[in-house]
């Protein structure tokens with residue numbers, strides 16, 4: 001009911017909504033309505049309450065609750081089911097557990113703060129409260145296992161496009177899926193899946209975005225290598241709105257990818273946004289160090305390096321440019 005009240009307040013934002021009307025609509029007492037209004041105020045909604053007039057929504061807080069994300073979201077699958085938590089260890093961990101119990105394709109797990117945020121290759125991911133987007137999507141794509149890396153690239157293209165639009169500056173993709181502004185990382189993506197069969201039946205795409213941090217809010221070790229959308233754009237953002245834009249763009253690209261039956265259209269967009277191609281890179285692969293000029297990504301999503309001993313493909317690595 002709280003979410004419904006919020007919806008009504010939003011729909012009447014320029015006028016007062018009488019307590020009486022709310023009571024009638026939900027068939028509850030004034031005290032019950034007042035309790036929900038108080039809860040909303042505690043969450044940070046600024047609601048004007050005037051005797052004999054009623055309630056008016058003045059402003060919505062920057063919070064990543066299901067209600068804020070759902071409001072105006074125009075996707076068909078992604079984010080149609082939302083699990084929003086104030087604090088947890090890692091959204092990827094919770095999403096993996098939920099995926100096992102049958103949560104639907106497109107389920108979004110999001111937290112305001114992660115105490116054990118996971119980065120790639122066992123690193124920690126700095127996920128303080130109130131400033132970033134820490135979210136994971138449960139996808140059930142039914143793709144051959146070999147195509148898994150492409151899914152991450154689709155996500156990177158979607159996030160990269162949205163961040164570029166919002167910041168008004170080009171966000172570059174560093175292979176495979178870091179999003180950077182002028183060589184400082186703003187977003188990382190961690191895709192995890194169960195490898196039990198030859199088909200990907202469920203994937204967790206974890207996306208971490210620095211949104212509203214100022215420079216001093218980053219710990220010393222990150223200050224020179226990380227950035228946030230706010231630092232780049234020079235203004236703060238409403239995180240739930242950023243989440244909506246990402247879900248919408250990801251769904252669009254993902255549908256294109258599925259409809260086209262090939263990675264080709266996304267691959268071209270990835271290449272346009274890449275800051276890796278055309279640079280000499282060192283790739284720390286599970287089989288050792290490879291250095292060379294990054295010349296392409298292939299149709300499967302592997303990075304193609306021109307090395308001293310000819311062209312080599314890199315399927316999984318941390319790279320330095």
Ligand code: BTN
Nearest residue numbers: 090092118119120135188206208
């Ligand atoms: C990287 O190392 O670049 C990947 C970082 C991925 C971080 C996100 S935050 C949401 C999700 N939950 C996690 O524990 N990790 C991912």
